[in-house]
Amino acid sequence: MTVNKRKKPASVNPIKTGQSLGAVLALQGCYRAMPLIHGSQGCSAFPKALLTRHFREPIAVQTSALQEMDVIFDANRNLEEALNIVLSKHRPDIIGIIGTELTDVAGVDYATMLKSYKRERNLRGGLAFSVVLPDFRGSLESGFSGAVEAMIDEMIQQAGHRGSRTVNTRQITLLPGSFLTPADVMELKEMISAFGFEVIAVPDISTSLSGHLLTGFSPLTRGGVPLDSMLQSLQSGLTIAVGASMERPARRLHNALGTPYKVFSGAMGLKASDDLLHFLHQISGEPVPLRYCWQRENLLDSMLDAHFQFAGMSVVTALEPDHLHSVSGWLEELGVEQKALIASYETPVVAGMEREVWIGDMDDAEVLGKDADLWISNSHGMAGAARIGAAFMPAGFPVWNELGAYMSASVGYRGAMDWTNKAGNLLMQREAGHRESSIRHR
Amino acid sequence: MDPVRKVDFDSEACGSQTPKSKPCPRPKPGEAAGGCSFDGAQITLLPIMDAAHLVHGPIACAGNSWESRGTLSSGPSLSQYGFATDLNDSDIIFGGEKKLKESIDYIAGRFAPPAIFVYSTCVTALIGEDMDAVCKEAGDRLGIPVIPVNSPGFVGSKNLGNRLAGDALLQYVIGTGEPEPETPLGVNLIGEYNIAGEMWDIEKLMNSAGISVTSRITGDARYQEITWAHRARVNMVVCSRALLGLAREMESRYGIPFFEGSFYGAKETTYSLRQMAYLMNDREMERRVDRLTEREESRLAQDLRPYRKILKGKKAVLYTGGVKSWSVISALKELGVQVVGVGTNKSTEDDVRRIADRVGDDTEYIPEGGASRILKTVRERKADIMIAGGRNMYVAMKEQIPFIDINQERHKAYAGYEGLLRLAKELTYSLANPIWKLAASSAPWDKEVPYDR
Ligand code: SF4
Numbered sequence: 100m101t102v103n104k105r106k107k108p109a110s111v112n113p114i115k116t117g118q119s120l121g122a123v124l125a126l127q128g129c130y131r132a133m134p135l136i137h138g139s140q141g142c143s144a145f146p147k148a149l150l151t152r153h154f155r156e157p158i159a160v161q162t163s164a165l166q167e168m169d170v171i172f173d174a175n176r177n178l179e180e181a182l183n184i185v186l187s188k189h190r191p192d193i194i195g196i197i198g199t200e201l202t203d204v205a206g207v208d209y210a211t212m213l214k215s216y217k218r219e220r221n222l223r224g225g226l227a228f229s230v231v232l233p234d235f236r237g238s239l240e241s242g243f244s245g246a247v248e249a250m251i252d253e254m255i256q257q258a259g260h261r262g263s264r265t266v267n268t269r270q271i272t273l274l275p276g277s278f279l280t281p282a283d284v285m286e287l288k289e290m291i292s293a294f295g296f297e298v299i300a301v302p303d304i305s306t307s308l309s310g311h312l313l314t315g316f317s318p319l320t321r322g323g324v325p326l327d328s329m330l331q332s333l334q335s336g337l338t339i340a341v342g343a344s345m346e347r348p349a350r351r352l353h354n355a356l357g358t359p360y361k362v363f364s365g366a367m368g369l370k371a372s373d374d375l376l377h378f379l380h381q382i383s384g385e386p387v388p389l390r391y392c393w394q395r396e397n398l399l400d401s402m403l404d405a406h407f408q409f410a411g412m413s414v415v416t417a418l419e420p421d422h423l424h425s426v427s428g429w430l431e432e433l434g435v436e437q438k439a440l441i442a443s444y445e446t447p448v449v450a451g452m453e454r455e456v457w458i459g460d461m462d463d464a465e466v467l468g469k470d471a472d473l474w475i476s477n478s479h480g481m482a483g484a485a486r487i488g489a490a491f492m493p494a495g496f497p498v499w500n501e502l503g504a505y506m507s508a509s510v511g512y513r514g515a516m517d518w519t520n521k522a523g524n525l526l527m528q529r530e531a532g533h534r535e536s537s538i539r540h541r
Numbered sequence: 542m543d544p545v546r547k548v549d550f551d552s553e554a555c556g557s558q559t560p561k562s563k564p565c566p567r568p569k570p571g572e573a574a575g576g577c578s579f580d581g582a583q584i585t586l587l588p589i590m591d592a593a594h595l596v597h598g599p600i601a602c603a604g605n606s607w608e609s610r611g612t613l614s615s616g617p618s619l620s621q622y623g624f625a626t627d628l629n630d631s632d633i634i635f636g637g638e639k640k641l642k643e644s645i646d647y648i649a650g651r652f653a654p655p656a657i658f659v660y661s662t663c664v665t666a667l668i669g670e671d672m673d674a675v676c677k678e679a680g681d682r683l684g685i686p687v688i689p690v691n692s693p694g695f696v697g698s699k700n701l702g703n704r705l706a707g708d709a710l711l712q713y714v715i716g717t718g719e720p721e722p723e724t725p726l727g728v729n730l731i732g733e734y735n736i737a738g739e740m741w742d743i744e745k746l747m748n749s750a751g752i753s754v755t756s757r758i759t760g761d762a763r764y765q766e767i768t769w770a771h772r773a774r775v776n777m778v779v780c781s782r783a784l785l786g787l788a789r790e791m792e793s794r795y796g797i798p799f800f801e802g803s804f805y806g807a808k809e810t811t812y813s814l815r816q817m818a819y820l821m822n823d824r825e826m827e828r829r830v831d832r833l834t835e836r837e838e839s840r841l842a843q844d845l846r847p848y849r850k851i852l853k854g855k856k857a858v859l860y861t862g863g864v865k866s867w868s869v870i871s872a873l874k875e876l877g878v879q880v881v882g883v884g885t886n887k888s889t890e891d892d893v894r895r896i897a898d899r900v901g902d903d904t905e906y907i908p909e910g911g912a913s914r915i916l917k918t919v920r921e922r923k924a925d926i927m928i929a930g931g932r933n934m935y936v937a938m939k940e941q942i943p944f945i946d947i948n949q950e951r952h953k954a955y956a957g958y959e960g961l962l963r964l965a966k967e968l969t970y971s972l973a974n975p976i977w978k979l980a981a982s983s984a985p986w987d988k989e990v991p992y993d994r
Contacts, residue, residue, distance in 0.1 A: 109595065109644035110603075110627035117601025139663050139692035140568050141577025147604035148932060152609070152950075157912070157935045164573040167695045170667060177570040184571030200599050201663050201695070204633060233627050234601035235664075312980065316939040318913060479608055481620065 102450050103163075103457045111462035112479060114417055114443040116496070117234035121277055122197045123160050123240025124496075125250070128284075128302025130325040131192040133185050133318075137163045137178055137209055137229075138199035139170075153497040154308045154505050159320045161185055165201060174207040182216060192326040193226045193320050195246060220353035226326055228253035238443040239496060240419045243277035244344040247302065250329075251348050255355045258333050264356060268336035272358070273300040274349055276342020278422035278495060281309035282508035287341060287366065290375065290511060293391070294383035299332040300324060308505060337382070339449040341366055341510075342421040343448040349458060363408065365425025366446060366510035367518070368432050369398060375511075394512035401516045402432070405523040409433045412526060415468025417441035417461060417476040418495045420449045426475060426494065427517060433522070440466035490525040569697065574911055574932070577694030579662055579701020584610065584949060585784070586658050586690065588734045588759040588769065591617035593654040595624040597641050597672060598662030599633075602694070611736045611950050613759055619654055628664070636667060638675050645679040645687055655764040656686040658709075666693035686764075688713045703732075703783035710758065710767060711790055718768025720755070727753035728817050729773040729797075731788055732781025733804075734947050735760030739956035743804055746837075746957050750830045752817055758784070771795040775820040777802055777813065779972070780868050782889060804956035805865075806872030807838050837958045845876070848965035853877035855972065858919050859932065860884035860907060860929040861947050867895040869928070869947060872955070876965050882907055882918035884929075912936040925972060943971045943978045 119136055123146050126134040136143040143162035150158040163177040166487030178196065185191065185465040196209060213229050216222075227380050230249035232242045258264075271291055275284045284305035291298040314321045332350075338360035349360035372395075380387050413436035416426055420442045431438055436493035441457045441464050442449045449456045457463055464476060465483040477495040484491035498504040508514040568575075579602055587594055587610060592645035596603035607623030614621070626644050628637045641659070648657055661672050672689045680687035692705035720726070728747070733740055747754060756762065756770035776788045776799035788799035798820045802813035811834040818827040856879050859869060868886055870880050884904040885893050893906070905918050912933055919927055919942055927937045930948030937944035945967055947955070955964045 108626070108640055108647050110600065110623075110625045112623045113600055113604045113607070113625055113627065113689075115600045115604045115627070117599075117605055120605060121599065135571075139577050139695040140573045140575060140698075141580050142601065142663075144574070144576040144580065145601070147607075148609060148950075149605055151935060153931065155935055155938075157939060161571055162568075162573050164568040164570045165695055166567065166697065167666075167693075170695060180569075181571035184569070188572070200601070200633075201667065204664055204667055233599065234604075235599035235633055238600075312939065312941070314939075316912060316916060316936045318911065321939075479623070482608075482618070 101455050102445055103455060104461050105457065105459055105466070110460050112465075112483065113460045114419075114441070114477065114479065115238040115460075116149065117142075117146070117199075118232040118237045118239070118242030118245065119197045119199055119234060120149065121239040121244075122195060122230060122232055122246035123147075123158070124150060124239070124277060124304070125243045125246040125302050126193065126195045127158060127307055127320050128300070128304040128323045129193050129250075129320060129329065130307070130323040131190075132159065132320045132323065133189060133191040133193070134160045134195045134197055135163065135178075135181055135185060136160065136199060137174070137196045137207070138165055138201045140164045142199050142201070147496050154501045156308050157316060157321075158312060159318060170201060170205050170207075174202055174205060175209055177210055179216065183387075183388055186220075189319050192226065194228075195250065196227070196229035197246070198229060198231045198233070200235050203231060203233040222436070224310075225498065226250070226257065226329075231448065238419060240277045240342075240344050240421055240446075244342075244347060247274065247345070248348040248351055251301070251351050252488055254329060254333060254516045255351070258330055264334055266336050267297070267334045269295065270297040270299065270332075270335045272332040272335040272338045272352065273298050273303075274338060274340040274345040275300055275304075276340075276345050276421050278342060278419055279304075279510065280424065280505050280507060281305045281307075282506045283366075283510045285309065286511050286514060290391070291339065291379060292389045294379045294385045296379075296383065299328050299335065301329055301332055310506070337361065339363065343424070344421050344446065353457065362410050365421065365428060366514075367425045368429035368515050369395075369402075369512070371425070371428055372398075372510070372512050372515065389405065391512065398512040398516045398519070406434065407520050408523040408526055409435045412436065412472045413438040413470070414473040414475060415439045415441070415471040415489065417459075417464040417474075417480060419443050420446040422453060422495055423456070424448050426509075427452065428510075429518065433519065435473070438471045440465065441467070451516045472529070473522060492522055492525055492528040562961075570590060572909075572911060576699045576702075577663075578696045578698065578702035578705060579694040580606065581704075582660060582690050582692035582706040582709075583702075584699065584734065585703045585706035585732075585759060587620050588612045588757075589656075589658070589762045589764055590614040590620045591654060592656045592658055592764045593619055593622065593624055593648045593652055594658045594660065595626070595627045595644060595648060595661060597637065597665045597670065598628060598660075600625055600627045601662075602662040602719070603627075609950065610734075611952060612734045613736075613738050613761060615741070617763070619652060622652075624648060632663065633668060633877070636668065636670065638670055641670070641672070641675050642679055645675070646683070649679075649683045649685060656714075658688050658690055660690045661693045663693045663695045666691075666695070686713060686717070698805045700783045704786060707784045707787035707923035712765050713786060714764075714770075714796070716763055716768070716771045716907075720769040721774055724755075725753045726772055726774050727755050727821070728775045728777055729756045729758055729770050730754060730760070731756065731758045731776055731778045731799075731951075732784040733760045733779040734839060734949065737952050737954040739804070739954040739960065742954055742957045742959050746810070746814065746833075747817070748750070748816070750833045751826055752792070752814070752821070757910055758787075769796070773797055775799065775817055776787045777817060779803065780805075780865055782892070803868030803871070804960065805868040806875050807841055807958055807961055808875060809868055809871050810834075810957050810961075811838060813931055841958045841962060844962050845965055848962075848969050849877050851969050851972070852965065854879065855926065855968070856881045856922060856924045857926045858882035858907075858915060858922065858924045859929050859947075860886075860915050860933065865947065867892060867899055870896060870899045872961055872964060873928075875961065876968065878968065880904055881922040881924055884915070916940060916942075920929065926968065941977060943974070943977065945971060
């Protein structure tokens, strides 16, 4: 419908994180990878700390550690030094060089530098790519999909088999969007494979950031999709992208290899889950497994149980664009009033939503969501929710006020059921709290 | 222990006030860890709780960092708001000064803060924004202090940022106000950021000894109190090399004597309290301090007894970097914990000297090299526990090593006598948790023994 912006010069309590953080996240889903941020050391230290805080896992990332004079004179000397050290010390399979606003403004050409570096060092067998992600554009979501796109480009280049490939129609490439948790990605992989498909997720944070003790500590990523599986994914007969932001990488595969693709804007709620399962059923010719039929019943039943709780309730939601779209669709099914929807930045998907969407920050959520009963956003929204007296439901990134948030799934029938119950419980607790305080005040 | 004036600081150290004769070590590309100067400046200034803190730059510097620190407030919370000019493409091309000016006006108009701190970041520094001029103009027009903090990330480390923040306080804040006539004058605490509420424990102690805090620079501080910091009688620099310069400058400008101390461990706490009374030159106060510290120490000794029994002979690897290393070592020693490895990555020569004074000969120094290097020491020295910053917490978890968080994101206060008791408890809980045994066990079906039918 319409995209609005409240008129104010400064961002007050931002939702946005930088694009480069999204790229670092994407690379955590690849095995033995090292994201290398081409910028000053703070530009890697902050994302590292924030991702660590959210996932409660060590995060692999390095920096070219630019200082003032390096930026002015020769930033690529630092990059070369960093590459030398990372390659000789850790031997990663995948290196992603992430350009920042600093290298962008200074006009540093590291793509060419990387090309000649690869030629000189004869970097075969590994995957090294670069991507331009200044933080004065986009947010986590665009950084994530941008990095995946660059990674896929490099894979296609390296495999070098334009057109001439043996297509495996039983294999599907899953491109999960940045808003999906490791548990979400796991659930999606299970759903797709339940119809008899091999599925390769690129990237796959479900096996890296889900918390496992298999390999101990490593400075590289532990878990995630290995490089040979990534290259193998080029043979897939179909790409499924979840999140509109993942359409571009899917289109890359289509343009270069002819792989057809299907984009699901999300997989949260009854209708979205129906769409996904129906699609899988149709392309596979397999019946929908019984457990999903059960889960569908379970979801509907829990929605019936919970609908008393949601009657007359209003919600304010502040998230990254794709996530906002997905969550809003689920809220629609709960029949709550959607008081305000706030996205971190504008994308076609939020511009195309039937409801009015605001581009803004947590402060906008606070002002526009005044008197809302429920507040859904990352943990930065906690203070604002408290100020307007709304129950706070953490979602998105970063979440630090809840254990195991990264393992909570919202996709599929079961995810929707869990979230419905969670939201209902929060509202119940809030009501109980109100009753309590009115007794005390009497 | 006689209170003595310590004066032999290593003034060449990175982060100190005097001109650098030795440049800060350059962070190594490909293996650098740690934050930027902007981060450092915010660590020092964000604990001024009632001020607004506006970050001038593209979103990431503020967006990735706001609400990430463990500094607590007892009242106003404006400093917990994340303000950013959030520059976009065209702002970068045409300049962001107009947006900065409007942002300052907006914040002043809507939140009416006593002061606004404005931080430059790499990009705004690179494109040559004249922040000082914008701040000056806005401040004059609005009638509130608008203070530029020129500490963009790429000038150096966090330590340097702490120092640059101190410079901003000296240049724009300290000496611009006066306390109420009746206010008792006492001590400025410099470099104590009220992480997890440590400042409150310290203040309580000082108050029971009759010593008042004049300005908190800056834990749980209010802007006004820093304006009259020049009226204090003593400056204490709490575990902060980077703000030594501030204390030194205040000594030469206002004649305020200073000392360097810590509140980690009973001994250091007692020393610090005594030193305050001594420098205030107040016999009566010294006697009060003596009585208080004796009472507190003997009570603490009682309380600690059961924990000491458990902790005695336990081995720890400590990796905090910088000044905190030596002060935490003292605390651990008092608990009977042996420090078998200690990080010296950000320590100056003087820090290392002090570390050497406190640890045994066979303690390993870990210069740098990140997590892998720390783990190596833990393994080789068969350490029982790792004590480090949040960054390394999950490194330890992946290796199933008990861990205590000691840095600025932590949630436990370890300062003073109470704090030492808390540390003893935390160490004990951590070591005794059943998870270490469980995590090391394998699933029954993974065991070799065949099923016995
Ligand atoms: S290094 Fe510069 S651009 Fe990066 S976070 Fe620090 S101030 Fe911001």
